[in-house]
Amino acid sequence: MKFSRLIIQILLVIAVITSIVLSFFIWTNTARYQRGRNIDVTSTQSNKNEVPINQVISATSVIWHDGQDQKLIYNSNDNIALSIQKIMQDWKIDSPKLVSKKDGAYYQKVIQSRDVIQLVYPTSVSTSILGYLLNNNSLRNDKSYSFNRILINLKDKKDNNIYLANDSNYAVYKAPVRNATSKPISKLIKKSNINLKIRLNIMKHGVFTFYTEPIKLKSYSYVVSSKDDGEYTTALFDSNTNGLVTSEDNGVYTYNYGESKRLVSDHNSGKLSFEDYTDTSVPKTQLAFLQRGYQKVVNLQNSISNLRLYSSNWKEKNLVFREYVEGFPIFKKSEFGSIKIKFSRKGSTEHFLNKVLEVPVPSDQASTKLKSTSDIFKGLEKSGYSPNDVQDIEVGYQWESEADNEKVVDLKPTYYIKIENHWKPYSDWANETAEDE
């Protein structure tokens, strides 16, 4: 009698202990469990020879303050921003906290601080996106903040933080970092082979990068690739091309797939647009917004290693991607960069260009010397545009196709200026060249 009771009690104790042990395993295993699911998703992507999402969404310029001057740095053999991103994947970054907001004077001081390297994104991203790109689950699931600059102090040993800064509201966040050293980053800085003196100025429409001296930039040439309309229709209409209706008008080809999808290809300008009326769900989080945009980009073009996220407008659900060369954006003859994607309840729209940079070839053109940014502003003022009219200014590469060789395109540097919501090269606004004589 008593013996059987003892057995029951022992069994009960064993059962309780087992349940505790098992729950412990499951709890500690969740991270692995989740990661396993992520790998499932990414492995199907890598099979398709794709450029990873953390290359498409990455910082495009790196600014280093060496104690005396602030410089835009670049290494034409090895992308510094991507290398730093890789280093940061091993860091333990804790949840960011607000330091200050809407204080322009403090903000200017922060983004001009000494011994600080900053990674600048062309558009604001959120901390949850950064967490996703760095494979950092705690940052990904924490409360999310928007920012477009990451600042890391390399000399101050007491400051174990990275700072995130947002140009649009002058917000500065502080995130404690563990498990990080500055040595590998200092090494990357030493290897840079492009150093341009700059000054970050706060203007009416945001923070502008001023090149304080005339800058000398190389020209580049690329072999471009393009696809036939048929390749786009198979990719975009889910391979079933039986119910396709085609019409042509003055070189503008329209392909309709029932009432649900339409591709318009303008053979004169090389611009295409695609509308999908079945894609009516609007992304609910910023991360899903970018992930879906990335998937669409991958589906459109084969060679996207030069493509970067250029602007994301969460309110209007707009994404713009642009091709970059050596850290500078390329401006083609379009209003939308390289690819523009819009999500809405009525369906999604994609605007894109047929020609894509593919293989770099040695350029036979000499380097170009551009004027300093303040000289550019002076020139604009002479033509009747005050500094407050300038919504954005950037050094970018102009897409010049060679008359005798359609397959090769030349990229020449110049200043691009956005006034009245239009990006145009400096020569179009000011009637004079941006080159320094």
Added chain:
Amino acid sequence: MDFRRIEAIFLIVFFSLDIFLFLSFRNSQQLVSSSSTNTSTVTEMRKRNISFGTLDTKNGSAYYLGSQPDNSLAQNVNKLRNQEVQYDETSRKLTSSLNSTIAVTTGDRQKVMDKFIKKDSNVLFGSDYKYAPQLSTTSQMVYVGTSKLGEIYDKTCQLTFTIESGRVVSYTQTHVKSMIILHESQTIKSEKEVITNLYANSEIPNNSRISYANLAYTKLLVAKNSTIYIPVWFVTIRNKDSKVSSIKKVNAFTGNIIKNSANGDNGYNAQ
């Protein structure tokens, strides 16, 4: 309700909880293992009697390289001694027949020729080349060009000796003086990715051996008078029955298999 009853109920409840927890734990484990499909491809290949060493899973990085046409061979041709030399201007290829042929055996030919090319009066820029057994046959010894950035497996930078009845009688040579980096480094496919991809595309027959997997630069195209090189994985597959070797080429940037076109030139397809 007495205390013993409660104990019994608790026992049943906890046991069922244990079973549930155990099952969900097993489930999560299975999910993790299902993601690593690459390992299973490797075991599948072993089952089909395809032998190979351990495959490197590390993704390296490589460049787009460019070279300008150079006449370094033509300029230095008068340094060569004891041979009759012809130089083709268009293909920039030097053809030479040796006045005194060199006796070699299959065993010592690498040693003999390595020594031969070291001397400037025998072969120009000989130290820039390295013997590549996987590209050579019994009647041909192929030396490939080397540079700081890697080896070049291409007809535009190669040294080939012709062997007739045990004697080296002549050679042809092409040379690239310097390579320039055209674009920042890009990640490339790992050895394992390339070989599992070849297998998945039925490019590796059963009962064969992967004897070499080399990463080297090869000519992609000529544009604006410059030659552009890209990194390519050269995988040598030897059939165990017929003892015939074949070389498969895979674009290391994209992972695409490069099919040889009829004229022997690289049929390039970037996708």
